[in-house]
Amino acid sequence: MAVGISYVSVYDNHGIFRKNNSHLLEEIMRKQQDLLGVDGSKHNVEFLSNGSDKHQHHVVSCRPTVKVLSPDDGKQSIVQAAQQLCRSVENKERSSRDISVTMLDIMLRESKNVPDPELVVKFGPVDSTLGFLPWHIRLTEFISLPSHRNVSYEDLFGALQRYGACQQRLGQ
Amino acid sequence: MSWIREGELNLIEKISANVLKAGPMPKHVAFIMDGNRRFARKKNMGRQEGHMQGFNKLAETLRWCKHLNIPEVTVYAFSIENFKRTKDEVDGLMELAKQKFERLLEERDNLEKHGVCIRVLGDLNMLPLDLQQVIAKAVLTTRVHNKCFLNVCFSYTSRYEITNAVREMAWGVEQGLIKASDVSEPLLSECLYSNNSPNPDLLIRTSGEVRLSDFLLWQTSHSCLVFQSVLWPEYSFWNLCEAILQYQLNHKSIQKARDLHREHQASLQLEADRACVAEHLQHHGNGKPLDAQRRQEALLHYTACREERVQDFLESLKHKRDSYFNNLCSEAVLA
Numbered sequence: 001m002a003v004g005i006s007y008v009s010v011y012d013n014h015g016i017f018r019k020n021n022s023h024l025l026e027e028i029m030r031k032q033q034d035l036l037g038v039d040g041s042k043h044n045v046e047f048l049s050n051g052s053d054k055h056q057h058h059v060v061s062c063r064p065t066v067k068v069l070s071p072d073d074g075k076q077s078i079v080q081a082a083q084q085l086c087r088s089v090e091n092k093e094r095s096s097r098d099i100s101v102t103m104l105d106i107m108l109r110e111s112k113n114v115p116d117p118e119l120v121v122k123f124g125p126v127d128s129t130l131g132f133l134p135w136h137i138r139l140t141e142f143i144s145l146p147s148h149r150n151v152s153y154e155d156l157f158g159a160l161q162r163y164g165a166c167q168q169r170l171g172q
Numbered sequence: 173m174s175w176i177r178e179g180e181l182n183l184i185e186k187i188s189a190n191v192l193k194a195g196p197m198p199k200h201v202a203f204i205m206d207g208n209r210r211f212a213r214k215k216n217m218g219r220q221e222g223h224m225q226g227f228n229k230l231a232e233t234l235r236w237c238k239h240l241n242i243p244e245v246t247v248y249a250f251s252i253e254n255f256k257r258t259k260d261e262v263d264g265l266m267e268l269a270k271q272k273f274e275r276l277l278e279e280r281d282n283l284e285k286h287g288v289c290i291r292v293l294g295d296l297n298m299l300p301l302d303l304q305q306v307i308a309k310a311v312l313t314t315r316v317h318n319k320c321f322l323n324v325c326f327s328y329t330s331r332y333e334i335t336n337a338v339r340e341m342a343w344g345v346e347q348g349l350i351k352a353s354d355v356s357e358p359l360l361s362e363c364l365y366s367n368n369s370p371n372p373d374l375l376i377r378t379s380g381e382v383r384l385s386d387f388l389l390w391q392t393s394h395s396c397l398v399f400q401s402v403l404w405p406e407y408s409f410w411n412l413c414e415a416i417l418q419y420q421l422n423h424k425s426i427q428k429a430r431d432l433h434r435e436h437q438a439s440l441q442l443e444a445d446r447a448c449v450a451e452h453l454q455h456h457g458n459g460k461p462l463d464a465q466r467r468q469e470a471l472l473h474y475t476a477c478r479e480e481r482v483q484d485f486l487e488s489l490k491h492k493r494d495s496y497f498n499n500l501c502s503e504a505v506l507a
Contacts, residue, residue: 013429013432013433014432071433071436074393075357075360075390075393076357076440078334078338078360078390079355079356079357079360081338082337082338082341082355082360083352083353083355085338085342086338086341086342086345086352086355087352089342089345089346089352090345090351090352095346096339096340096342096343096345096346097339099335099338099339099342100335101331101332101335103335104331104334104335104338105331125421125422125425126422126425126426126429127396127397127398127418127422128394128395128396128397128422128426128429129392129393129397130393130394130426130429131393131394131429131433132393134330134389134390134393135331135334135389137384137389138329138330138331138384138385138386138389139383139384139385139386140383140384141382141383142382142383142397142399143382166381166382166383168383170253170256171251171252171253171254171255171256171257171385172253172254172256172257
């Protein structure tokens, strides 16, 4: 929030964040109170945890957003979108030839409404995405920090600086 | 220069290889061979020369993989995004690819001797026809070889590959081969261009970039990712050993995560089958609830039918893909 990042998602491959998301929200609110005191309420975080969140047209909104993700938001979401498309083909509402990358992309955005992350900060020793949003991470930069325990502002800021140095050529 | 490099490892390399081989070894390694152009700038050579050096490094890497008993390698040779480059560079890369695949055909005896199977994955119909034809020949010539496998991703992005898989499943529904309810994660995997390969155990990207650039996003969800700063044409046997060591350090945790995912996937499938059976009984039953044994029988029967449907669909898909290559080859002969 301090550096102007408006959308943050959290993920773990056991789905623990998802199962305890109210606990997470409480913690965030408590920390905000501790750190910002009275001003805390001016910066209310928008907390999204299930798939059917209200439609957001702009990623950069006034309220910072925290989204909780689990493995089901990954491949399983793609499978669900595929099933939906196949059902509409079954009902003769469309032809298989109509199915395009753009169409699938729009469907995934409508169902889960998660923007492509520009940066993933990965905590822990495992060098893998462990099922995190396969479709959305095609251009995501990955920066690893050893642990989320006692992570400092300097650690995170360092990660952001490294992100800033990345140059994407986008195929060119 | 050739695709196949002969030659043993030197003594130190051999010893290191044996040390590594005492631990778990990846059976499938994927490479994002990044850094050819930066290498060319560094050495004051033209881009085309940089790409040639990149190809030579690929051949050398295959030799190392053979000595490390790594039977399958997948490489990202040309992304659909790369079509955005200047016409000169794109034409140069197409020409290089054509030369290399033609060279491959000249070496067919050597490829047979080493049992090398070459596959090319991507939206190949975006490529110039003459390149498609020579690729088809290379793929068909080496298709029965089974000692080691090289998958070249050319005119490829992961999103296009996943979309194509979804389109194929929709085609299967259109043809009446499968139902929409048969769509599942394993079925989608079977419809990817890479369906003949196990998922990569290890993905290596060179040149210091720390992103996946739309490469095998589905297949590498539970792979060990290693980002190395060395430029691809400067890649060494030691860089490869370092990556394999990372794989070994991650092996147990990643294996656990893979098992967890597989169990979850299996329970989702079971749940889906149960739901289909319940719906079927509702519509076709006589209103009386079935006892547990009958329900179980119905479930087993449904699962068996679904699996048979899916097998037939996958056979048809295979046949469709084979026809694409066969037609290209016969066109080339007639031309």
